[in-house]
Structures are given as structure tokens and as C-alpha cells.
Amino acid sequence: xxxxxxxxxxxxxxxxxxxxxxxxxxxxxxxxxxxxxxxxxxxxxxxxxxxxxxxxxxxxxxxxxxxxxxxxxxxxxxxxxxxxxxxxxxxxxxxxxxxxxxxxxxxxxxxxxxxxxxxxxxxxxxxxxxxxxxxxxxxxxxxxxxxxxxxxxxxxxxxxxxxxxxxxxxxxxxxxxxxxxxxxxxxxxxxxxxxxxxxxxxxxxxxxxxxxxxxxxxxxxxxxxxxxxxxxxxxxxxxxxxxxxxxxxxxxxxxxxxxxxxxxxxxxxxxxxxxxxxxxxxxxxxxxxxxxxxxxxxxxxxxxxxxxxxxxxxxxxxxxxxxxxxxxxxxxxxxxxxxxxxxxxxxxxx
Numbered sequence: 001x002x003x004x005x006x007x008x009x010x011x012x013x014x015x016x017x018x019x020x021x022x023x024x025x026x027x028x029x030x031x032x033x034x035x036x037x038x039x040x041x042x043x044x045x046x047x048x049x050x051x052x053x054x055x056x057x058x059x060x061x062x063x064x065x066x067x068x069x070x071x072x073x074x075x076x077x078x079x080x081x082x083x084x085x086x087x088x089x090x091x092x093x094x095x096x097x098x099x100x101x102x103x104x105x106x107x108x109x110x111x112x113x114x115x116x117x118x119x120x121x122x123x124x125x126x127x128x129x130x131x132x133x134x135x136x137x138x139x140x141x142x143x144x145x146x147x148x149x150x151x152x153x154x155x156x157x158x159x160x161x162x163x164x165x166x167x168x169x170x171x172x173x174x175x176x177x178x179x180x181x182x183x184x185x186x187x188x189x190x191x192x193x194x195x196x197x198x199x200x201x202x203x204x205x206x207x208x209x210x211x212x213x214x215x216x217x218x219x220x221x222x223x224x225x226x227x228x229x230x231x232x233x234x235x236x237x238x239x240x241x242x243x244x245x246x247x248x249x250x251x252x253x254x255x256x257x258x259x260x261x262x263x264x265x266x267x268x269x270x271x272x273x274x275x276x277x278x279x280x281x282x283x284x285x286x287x288x289x290x291x292x293x294x295x296x297x298x299x300x301x302x303x304x305x306x307x308x309x310x311x312x313x314x315x316x317x318x319x320x321x322x323x324x325x326x327x328x329x330x331x332x333x334x335x336x337x338x339x340x341x342x343x344x345x346x347x348x349x350x
């Protein structure tokens with residue numbers, strides 16, 4: 001099915017937000033009427049995966065190896081550097097857990113975003129400004145450039161590690177279930193887009209999402225020091241970091257992401273590649289990611305509201321750890337006693 005709607009010469013300048021939403025919706029309706037799910041949906045999906053998947057055994061082995069490296073590196077970094085620093089500073093048990101966790105994540109997200117920034121800003125700048133470049137001359141057997149392939153393998157390994165870390169290493173939080181869903185969704189997008197050569201748009205998705213996490217984790221580290229050494233400088237840094245995080249989240253995940261990514265995959269891709277596979281699969285996953293971004297943003301807005309109305313005097317973690325009573329898991333924080341992964345468990349009195 002080839003859509004009757006045409007792409008303008010410069011879609012980034014000529015489409016309004018309303019037009020982007022309307023055109024994407026019209027394409028979605030056309031797709032549903034023409035190729036909606038049938039009784040052979042699962043068998044057809046399996047056959048398409050077998051016919052079009054380009055991922056290799058070496059790619060899979062590389063992802064497993066990177067996952068192992070992330071896990072070992074975090075264990076060594078925490079044991080030999082971060083925990084000794086935390087003990088030297090004298091963080092509370094809860095902040096000891098938070099400091100180690102956020103320091104590792106800040107290190108990883110900073111390296112990943114630096115790589116993404118280089119690729120998007122210097123190596124493939126057209127991907128930012130021209131959404132048609134996401135799909136130009138793309139075929140199911142297109143060659144993935146080595147630098148983008150390396151990023152994909154590293155990101156896939158990182159998110160497999162993140163699933164493990166959320167379950168067995170990180171302190172359990174009120175949104176940990178959502179984090180698991182996010183990590184699984186992110187890796188599904190990474191691996192499927194690598195399999196079927198949608199790597200250009202995948203690079204933009206990664207670029208738009210990782211920057212906010214740098215502000216988040218650095219702000220949480222500042223909060224640990226502020227709790228130990230309360231002063232105006234750290235208070236100011238925590239506020240600056242929080243509003244930097246708020247702006248980067250809104251700008252990259254809620255403003256640019258729909259315009260660049262969702263419009264590109266919803267309308268531009270189908271108009272340029274009318275026979276490309278897995279239209280619904282990728283768009284459902286990408287919209288699910290958008291829904292998670294909106295859901296998490298309500299935590300941010302809740303804190304902004306509390307600060308604006310004077311209900312709290314400074315920045316705090318709105319994704320706090322849940323108690324054992326609420327969840328029953330062993331790696332939670334309760335009454336200031338932190339347990340995380342291999343930490344000692346406290347026996348509850350019956």
C-alpha cells in the first residue's frame with residue numbers, strides 16, 4: 001500500500017505540530033485497514049523475522065560480552081572506589097546506596113551520550129535536521145556503519161546489565177517495575193532496529209534520551225553531599241541540576257522526540273518505504289516509550305509544584321525507596337538502614 005499523501009520538500013520547516021499528528025494518524029488508519037492483524041499474524045511475524053533479520057551470531061556474542069563487562073566493571077568500581085569514598089565521607093546508609101548507584105550510572109550515561117553526540121552532531125548531522133535522511137536508500141540488507149554498530153552493541157549490553165542491576169543490585173524504588181519495563185522496551189527497540197536496519201532513527205532515539213539521565217544522576221550525587229554537608233552552594237547546585245534535568249527531559253523527550261522520531265516513523269517512513277516491515281511493531285514500542293516519558297514527567301512536575309508552593313524547601317528524590325512493609329523485597333531501605341544486593345538482611349521481629 002502506497003499512501004496518497006506526499007512529503008514536502010522540507011518537512012522539518014513546513015509541517016506544524018498539528019499537521020504532524022494528523023498525518024501520522026491518517027497513515028496509521030490506512031495501515032490498520034490495509035494490513036491490520038489477521039488470524040495468521042503470529043506466523044506471518046515469525047516468517048518476516050526469519051526472512052529479514054540481519055543480526056549475526058557475532059553481534060549476539062558481542063552483546064553478551066558487553067553485558068558481562070558492564071556487570072563486572074560496576075562491581076569492581078563500587079567495591080574498590082565508590083564504597084571507600086562513601087565510607088570516608090560518612091554518608092548515611094541510604095545515601096551510601098544512592099551515591100554508588102548514581103555514580104556508576106552517571107559514568108556510563110556520560111560515556112554513551114558523548115559517543116552519541118559525536119555521531120549525531122559531527123558524523124551524521126543530517127539525521128537531526130532532515131527526517132527523510134532516516135529512510136533514504138534504506139533496504140533490509142543495508143550495511144550498518146561500524147561506529148553505529150558499536151554503539152548499538154554497547155547500548156544493548158548496557159540495558160541487559162540494567163535489567164540485572166534493577167533486580168539484584170540497585171535499591172528498589174517505587175518505579176522499579178516501570179524501570180524494568182523501560183529497559184526491556186529499550187532493548188527491544190535496539191535489537192529489532194539493528195535486526196531490520198532501522199539504525200538511523202534508532203541513533204536519534206538514543207541521542208534524545210540519554211542526556212536527561214546525566215542531569216538526573218549528577219543531581220542525585222549532589223543531594224547525597226548536601227544531606228551530609230548542608231550548605232547554600234550544594235543547595236544551589238541541586239536546584240540548578242534539577243531544573244537542568246527538568247528542561248532536558250521536557251525538551252528532548254517530550255518536545256523533540258515526537259517531532260523528530262514519532263513523525264518520522266509514523267508518516268515519513270511509511271511514505272518513503274510503503275512496503276517496509278514491522279510498521280506497527282516499531283510505532284507501538286516507540287509510543288509506549290513516549291507514554292513512559294510522560295508518566296515519569298509527572299514525578300518531576302510534582303516536585304516543581306511542591307517547591308513552588310513552599311511544601312518543600314529544596315530538591316528531593318520523588319522516586320524514593322519503598323519500605324520492606326510495602327514490598328517485602330530484601331534490597332530496600334527502611335528507617336535509614338540500607339540494604340542493596342549483597343548487603344546484610346535484617347530480620348523482622350514477628
